[in-house]
Amino acid sequence: MSGGRGTVGHPQPAARPAFAWRHAVLRLVVLLVALGAWQWGARARGSVYFPPPSRIALRAQELWFSGPARHAFLSAAGIGDVLPSLGRMAAGFGIAAVGGIAAGVLVGRSAWAYALCNPVLQFARAVPPPALVPVFVVVFAFGAPMQIASIAFSAVWPVLINTAEGVRATDPLRLDVAAVLRLNPFERLRFLLLPSALPHIFAGLRLSLSLSLILMVFSELLPGTANGIGFTLTDAQSRSDLLTVWAALLLLGVLGHLLNTALLAVERRMTGRRRPT
């Protein structure tokens, strides 16, 4: 909304049900066709390196989701590999999100801090995150602290930079309003800066989330790891168990998709009560 004078604002109309319905069906059809083609191609080829998706899914199910109902159907490997991976990822992403938003607000609030920090931030962002993992291996030794630090240190930059940009983009008139209303720094943060930067913050969080997943796997590929999805991947590869490798890839894809969907749902909940601008 540019100025938005004398106009009546309407909330975004929801997509018409019939239309949304057709879209959902179309998406499902595309997915099924792709899966069918994969299945058909893999079976026709009959290569041990490219098993058909049906066998991959079965292997994933028996590996991780064949447990009893009281363990939410997680098998021993599910509990021993998938949960630790997710736990480390959650810890790393959580540290990155909290630290990135806090630092981003500080950097974004001061033109001086922004000018000083921007080159450093651009540099830190430009370094491919996996390249830093060897450094963390030396600093933290092997194991969970190193893995969490790798994830957090890689995922913090997108949140930090986007939060700083979002806070900087706060409407100057609204800053005047906050000054005239004599909001204290905490109120200004809570009622103006954070809500106004929220779309930027979530854009950063989405990037950070996918980086977290990448770093989670990557940090588990290194020697000294005892469990995790990445460990399963290297372990199966060393045993030439390609079916398990594919199953781990499938699991990672599904996890990535689910996490992203969950984050989008949170974003929609938090920003849904404002007009999209």
Place this chain on the structure above:
Amino acid sequence: MTLRLDALGQRYGDHPVLHDITLTVPDGQLLCVVGPSGCGKSTLLRTVAGLQPAREGTITLDDAPVTGVPDHLAVVFQDYGRSLFPWLTVRDNVALPLRRRGLARAARRAEADRILERVGLDGTARRHPWQLSGGMQQRVAIARALVCRPSLLLMDEPFGSLDAQTREDLEDLLLEVHRTDATTIVFVTHDIDESVYVGDRVVVLSPGPASRVVLDLPVELPGKRDQIGTRRLPEFVALRSEVGRVVRGA
């Protein structure tokens, strides 16, 4: 609250905006500031509001110099779409200034609802600003300004982007508020008719750069003002012609 400007000057870098403005606005007066666009009217308001420091001269409120944003001050900006917080409901927008008064949540809500009713917005408390028409949004901004019972109210072309009918309704709302609360008000506008209709006094600024006061005119109109009758009075017509002549630089 008495507002006193003494030899006030303002500049952006080498570019002079206001020059040697000396004005006293007595307690309870509604002063209209008129001038061509770009003459520094908004800068004058921002300076009085303490949003930018005066480069020359002084501003005092009841003899206390203005250095930052003064207490008991409220501002209504022209661009209601930007000045309201779209992520808060109408009620939360209006209740926001009450936080610094240390009122409990329930008391803040009750106070906000009371003031919303006063500006004719009962029933909108739980909606969001962007769900309302432009005129209603500006009413929300006025309610937010009034909720702390300010002793000095600054208005920067508050009705400039509204249609004629809505503008007249809001002018009458402002007059009603001024009659009951006897707040000192500085009302900036580029609309000559509006300045004479709402003002107790009209001050005209010269075109920039280095605008100064070129006319200072008391507005004395008989009887209670109303949109149809008042605008037909010979006194009204004479005043608006005089202001118009000066604004056009004749």
